[in-house]
Amino acid sequence: MTKYGPAAQKSVEKAMHxxxxxxxxxxxxxxxxxxxxxxxxxxxxxxxxxxxxVPKKTSK
Known part of the structure; x- marks a missing residue:
């Protein structure tokens, strides 16, 4: 089971760029x-x- 979907991966890729x-x-x-x-x-x-x-944010 994948943790992140393709749309989330694209968003992270754009942010890194x-x-x-x-x-x-x-x-x-x-x-x-x-x-x-x-x-x-x-x-x-x-x-x-x-x-x-995208999984929910974890609280610390």
């Missing part, structure tokens, strides 16, 4: 994202908003 170009910004602060993990989190968050198959 933007990060490598230096164009990916974080939420309210609009700071440039340099962390790979943060880029993935942004991609998954955008996929969730679009209704793609």
């Amino acid at each position: 933007k990060m490598k170009e230096g164009k990916l910004e974080s939420g309210k602060s609009h700071k440039k994202v340099t962390s790979r993990e943060q880029a993935i989190a942004i991609g998954l968050s955008e996929a969730r908003k679009k209704g793609a198959k």
Whole structure:
């Protein structure tokens, strides 16, 4: 069973591409994202908003 759907994978791929170009910004602060993990989190968050198959966020 796959964890993420193809739409979610595309969203993460686009976020990673933007990060490598230096164009990916974080939420309210609009700071440039340099962390790979943060880029993935942004991609998954955008996929969730679009209704793609992504597991719910885990609370810490």
